[in-house]
Amino acid sequence: MVKVQNNKAWFMVLPVLFIVALNAIVPLMTVVNYSVQDTFGNNVFFFEGTRWFSEVLASERFHGALLRQFFLTATILAIEIPLGVAIALTMPRTGFWASVCLVLMALPLLIPWNVVGAMWNIYALPDIGLLGYGLNWLGIPYDFTQQPVSAWFTVILMDVWHWTSLVVLLAYAGLQSIDENYYRAAQIDGASRWAVFRFIQLPKMKHVLTIAILLRFMDSFMIYTEPFVLTGGGPGNSTTVLSIDLVKAALGEFNLGVASAMSIIYFLMTLLVCWLFYTITMQGERE
Amino acid sequence: MTRLRWLVPTLYIIFLMLPIYWLLNMSFKTTNEILGGFSWFPAEFTIESYVKIFTDPTWYSGYINSIIYVGLNTVISVSFALPAAYAFSRYRFVGDKHLFFWLLTNRMAPPAVFALPFLQLYSALELFDTHFAVALAHCLFNIPLAVWILEGFISGVPREIDETAYLDGYSFPRFFTKIFMPLIGSGIGVTAFFCFMFSWVELLLAKTLTSVEAKPIAAVMTRTASTSGYELGLLAAAGVLTIIPGAIVIYFVRNYIAKGFAMGRV
Incomplete structure (x- = not known):
């Protein structure tokens, strides 16, 4: 669309700018402020330079949390994206059953995150939960409160349960936009099912799948509530990902310097990914 | 196969x-x-657990609090985002691309980073433990999202419509409310749905910014889980009741959710 140059449009953006700036810039300045200072209480602060940053970047605790974070994010993406595409391809395209599928599939997305955690806690309890009891009944030793492997399995399964539908909905929206004529042409050409997927459906879904991958990447990167309610970051520290560690340092231990330095490193990482997301989607639109 | x-x-x-x-x-x-x-x-x-929730004020006020701040947030987000999305979609102005990108970064900002500074900010503004504080705090990620989705929908409306209306002598505010808003009605509906959704499911900020007066249902549940022994039945009933509002809104937007999740950009 051709846009008109008009600087008065700033007035229409001002209210948004004001309210988001209040929420974003003031807190961010607070965090930056804390990240370079130390305090002995009574509001007396000392300038510390980059001490907290070097401390955080060198600490094993941060490395551990970061590593667990990347492991979680990579596993989630590797499962949810192919699964979501497969479901979108096989679900009914139109009619009553399509609506039923959409409504049921969207349901997990609308459940408060702590309820998701609590629900999976109840579901996975080894003695009375369906999942925990079932696995133990099958002879698989399972107890997410004691074994790190079980805890990880549950956290990942919970996220697949919670967010695969997002990928399904996006892929479904992409498939909906394909003209019926493409399929007819493919049929006349005698194209195989794979060829239809590879050369018609996948290119049409490219754009929405980029959105799906980046959204899932970023949301899993800041995941907090669900694993916190489910495992509390345990057993031990085994499921403590970045956000959990950060909240522990900030609100649990009131370790302001360390927490703020972590916040800034964390924020810069998400900013980088966000920039990638923006560049890629904008390019997609220009094409 | x-x-x-x-x-x-x-x-x-x-x-x-x-x-x-x-x-x-x-x-x-x-x-x-x-x-x-x-x-x-x-x-x-x-149905003992449900009876308890509907009769005990600490429980049912949690639901009321949640619904109040979610509603407030949806209204604020959509009404602030509408003109901004229109501006981004129709005009070029100094710094527009940077501003759009900066807005988007806030959707991606981890709430955990903001938990502590938000607590201090809203305490300083004397808004701590009010519905307004949570509604405003949730604007951090909901306004950028709303602008993003609405911009997608608005760009789908040809600008000839705007021009024709101006030629017919409509003033901008009248054109916007009488002609334009009905045109992107489904977009506004979808946006409101998403604002509702993300404000409804968020807990970290809502919990940090409230203590007694505006405590959300989610926080009431966490407290029950940790203090009064292990009342699983009660916790489960409260959980079931939090699913219902979501199920109702999904039903209303079922034909638009797929497009909405693609942010109006398919």
Whole structure:
């Protein structure tokens, strides 16, 4: 669309700018402020330079949390994206059953995150939960409160349960936009099912799948509530990902310097990914 | 193979429904029965947990608080985002691309980073423990999202419509409310749905910014889980009740959600 140059449009953006700036810039300045200072209480602060940053970047605790974070994010993406595409391809395209599928599939997305955690806690309890009891009944030793492997399995399964539908909905929206004529042409050409997927459906879904991958990447990167309610970051520290560690340092231990330095490193990482997301989607639109 | 294709979505939906079924199952059991062991159905069917939630003010006020700040946030987000989205969609102005990108970064900002500074900011503004504080704080990620989705929908409306209206002598505010807003009605609906959704499911900020007066239902649940022993039945019933508002809104936007999730950009 051709846009008109008009600087008065700033007035229409001002209210948004004001309210988001209040929420974003003031807190961010607070965090930056804390990240370079130390305090002995009574509001007396000392300038510390980059001490907290070097401390955080060198600490094993941060490395551990970061590593667990990347492991979680990579596993989630590797499962949810192919699964979501497969479901979108096989679900009914139109009619009553399509609506039923959409409504049921969207349901997990609308459940408060702590309820998701609590629900999976109840579901996975080894003695009375369906999942925990079932696995133990099958002879698989399972107890997410004691074994790190079980805890990880549950956290990942919970996220697949919670967010695969997002990928399904996006892929479904992409498939909906394909003209019926493409399929007819493919049929006349005698194209195989794979060829239809590879050369018609996948290119049409490219754009929405980029959105799906980046959204899932970023949301899993800041995941907090669900694993916190489910495992509390345990057993031990085994499921403590970045956000959990950060909240522990900030609100649990009131370790302001360390927490703020972590916040800034964390924020810069998400900013980088966000920039990638923006560049890629904008390019997609220009094409 | 084609004949079995219904199997994949069916299995997936069963996988989705099982934990919800389990939550329902638990919510109708007595505490004794829950702790007594594994069972597929409640043996002594009881609605005691639900009765407790609807009669105990600490419980039902949690729901009211949540609905108040979610509603406030949806109204604020949509009404602030509408003109901004129009501006981004129709005009070029100094710094527009940078501003759009900066807005988007806030959607991606981890709430954990902001928990502590938000607590201090809203305490300083003397808004701590009010519905308004949570509604405003949730604007951090909901306004950028709303601008993003609405911009997608608005760009789908040809600008000839705007120009024709101006030629017919409509003033901008009148054109916007009388002609333009009805045109992107479904977009506004979808945006409101998403604002509702993300404000409804968020807990970290809502919990940090409230203590007694505006405590959200989610925080009431966390407190119950940790202090008053292990009242699983009550917790399950509260969980079931938090699913219902979501289910209702999904039903209303079912034909638009797929497009909405693609942010109006398919």
